[in-house]
Amino acid sequence: MTSALFTPLFQTHAMAALFDDRAVLGAMLRVEAALARAQASIGIVPISALVPIQAACDTDLYDIAELGRATALAGNPAIPLVKALTTKVAESDPLAARHVHRGATSQDIIDTGFVLRARDAVGLLRADLDRAIHALADLSRRHAGTPMAGRTLWQQALPTTFGLKAAGWLSMLLRIRTRLTGAGQAVATLQFGGAAGTLASQGGQGLAVARALAADLSLTLPDTPWHSQRDRIADLGAALGLLTGGLGKIARDIAHLMSSEVAEAFEPAAAGKGGSSAMPHKRNPVGTTIALSAAARAPGLVATLFSAMVQEQERGVGGWHAEWPTLADLFALTSGAMAHMADTLSGLELDPARMRTNLNLTDGLMMAEAVTQALADASGRHDAGKIVEAACKRAVAAGHGLLEELAADAAITTHLPRERLVTLMQPESYLGSAAAFVSVVLATYEREMN
DSSP states (O other): OOOTTTHHHHSOHHHHHHTSHHHHHHHHHHHHHHHHHHHHHTTSSOGGGHHHHHHHOOGGGSOHHHHHHHHHHHSSTHHHHHHHHHHHHHHHOHHHHTTTTTTOOHHHHHHHHHHHHHHHHHHHHHHHHHHHHHHHHHHHHHTTTOEEEEEETTEEEEEEEHHHHHHHHHHHHHHHHHHHHHHHHHHOBOOOOTTTSSOGGGTTOHHHHHHHHHHHHTOBOOSSOOTTOOHHHHHHHHHHHHHHHHHHHHHHHHHHHHSTTTOOEEOOOOTTSSOOSSOTTOOOOSHHHHHHHHHHHHHHHHHHHHHTTOOOTTSOSSHHHHHHHHHHHHHHHHHHHHHHHHHHHHTOEEOHHHHHHHHTTTTTGGGHHHHHHHHHHHHOHHHHHHHHHHHHHHHHHHTSOHHHHHHTOHHHHTTSOHHHHHHHTOGGGGOTTHHHHHHHHHHHHHHHHO
């Protein structure tokens, strides 16, 4: 539902426009006009009927509220629309009115109208997704060597780089982009089967009409009508769910990095953004909040689409109807999350100095694995682990840095003199293959996006 208060927060205006009543009506009328053209092209409908039919396929000619009231009785919006369209055509050409909606069923018009809008909706998402991907590639490249604390289970673990973190996000979005693109292409498929999927009403020329109609609308011609085979719809829903989930993961990371105790990364600042009604000092996350909200809501919507796949025989009861509001909500949520996160990533503010400060927060404990690895070469891994673990416990109990404890332990300095320990305690010395991983992801990015 479109809301003046919440639409700008939770979805983009462009996406809202694709799913408002006028857009839904316009897409169905576009299909009706294309159907008449397709049938005329092979002689089922007289050419003389085209002008009045196409002239009547104008959304401005119809009372949407009246159609809505009729829909409540009819069970779907195509039934009252076809009736109104036929009446409108008859006003100028009664003979042409006989050829409105010829041999089609309501589901043909509604499904095909949806896939036309879905194709455009995926295009909108792709534009913002590509913005986010380009921003992440830039962050990965610029910060490939920027050290920061890697965190596991909410605790500092080992040194990593912000470039690797961004490259991980980038790699994920590249995979989801491929999935979304494929699902968008698959769903852009004509639905035209008539009452029971045989197109018997087309006088033996059903496939020819379907072929002409698909070409007119630039849609894929399916092997068969898919009235009760909803795998393409569910696959699209799954791709949208993956996208919101992926954005939610990135948003969760950034929100944590924005916390006062961490303060390593921040959403871009703007007048009136992220303030508090009670606390003037706060800089609250906004884009990440919306992305996390979408990630919380999307799985239930995706589940509805999977439940709706179980439809009966050639035409189902209820499952089809369940898709309409679910898909609209899912596209809306995904659009808001995607736009907010594209903006966030494009203007993400980083504080490398704070990252450096946080690397020293544990007074060297983060580098215990590096020392253990070096010591293991001389004394064996089991003994090395016990020795360094004991040194860590003594350092914590004494309230001073790990280096002091390591340098005071003869079991360690026998193999690792203080100079070697000082080197081992530098985060930059223990980044492993971080830079190589970043390079691999950036190569994939260049291959897929350029």
